[in-house]
């Protein structure tokens with residue numbers, strides 16, 4: 001008898017899992033993707049939208065397009081899970097399943113007093129469009145980007161945004177009129193990585209004239225454009241604030257929440273403690289062998305979804321599910337300018353975890369932009 005596989009979330013992990021399963025799943029099974037949004041958003045291209053190198057429509061795809069692959073898409077809010085009864089509670093009732101893939105990402109919300117009113121969220125499509133206009137008209141002054149708390153998604157994103165903004169103003173001949181400051185609670189950039197990587201990142205920022213304030217927590221934003229820090233205050237003319245990241249509320253009572261407030265799962269198979277229930281992407285709270293949380297990045301969301309999808313297909317065809325998530329990524333990149341980037345490779349399950357960052361090259365820029373095109377055409 002055919003099985004029902006329910007994928008919660010049509011973001012990076014959900015879309016990758018859906019495509020993998022649609023390709024390999026034997027006929028007669030029912031594959032369903034659920035998301036509150038009608039569109040998939042390629043988040044990693046938001047920094048390029050911010051500096052005017054993308055149009056909003058270039059970053060999104062209708063999730064109904066997945067139906068051409070023989071699956072069903074349901075646009076609705078997931079409100080809760082009943083794992084014992086194999087039911088997902090949705091706005092309009094419930095959905096039942098035989099296998100469940102949880103790929104709901106992280107809830108991203110401005111939480112610092114004054115943040116929503118007096119700063120822009122560079123992780124939100126609508127706000128990035130508004131911010132793009134503000135940047136174009138920025139007469140000069142101090143622009144501050146702050147990271148409110150850990151963890152945050154897209155480990156490279158805040159650094160990439162500042163490096164792109166630097167190059168944007170440089171090309172306009174207005175860089176001297178703009179002061180750039182990045183405020184982070186981390187003691188060093190990429191705190192999960194070896195210290196050499198942090199030093200290398202600090203040098204990249206220094207070379208671009210971006211000031212980095214580490215170990216600083218922002219407690220409030222004032223109407224007058226001041227960031228109140230735990231130690232002191234910082235006046236700014238334009239403020240960008242990352243949202244605070246947390247587990248989607250509908251997952252809090254599932255019994256699957258691990259010690260760091262995110263979902264727990266087997267580090268290699270990504271099966272949760274409940275049989276037949278898997279998790280992939282930002283929703284997961286996995287750890288390195290040295291006890292550091294794994295960074296929340298799209299590369300991992302993608303690989304994890306492939307592992308879960310392929311293993312499930314093997315299982316359903318009577319074969320041994322033998323794929324493993326290995327905590328690594330190679331060929332990822334961080335843009336360091338409007339034509340340059342660095343290659344980043346990660347091996348988070350190594351003991352100690354490894355990470356390397358190459359020198360800036362045009363090739364790294366090209367690879368990242370080609371990957372974006374691949375993602376938005378191959379999967380849809």
Ligand SMILES: Cc1cc2nc3c(=O)[nH]c(=O)nc-3n(C[C@H](O)[C@H](O)[C@H](O)COP(=O)(O)OP(=O)(O)OC[C@H]3O[C@@H](n4cnc5c(N)ncnc54)[C@H](O)[C@@H]3O)c2cc1C
Pocket residue numbers: 008009010011012013014034035036037040043044045046047076077078079103104105106122123153154155156157248250280281282283296297298299300301332333334
């Ligand atoms: C600005 C930015 C730049 C980034 N750059 C990079 C990069 O360069 N490289 C990299 O590897 N990673 C990058 N990332 C990180 C990467 O985008 C994420 O790690 C990845 O998207 C996580 O995938 P996911 O499927 O777990 O979650 P998401 O992609 O966030 O998808 C979650 C989906 O679940 C849906 N959803 C959530 N709750 C509910 C609910 N209750 N009911 C119904 N639907 C729900 C959402 O609508 C969403 O579609 C970046 C992120 C940002 C924000």
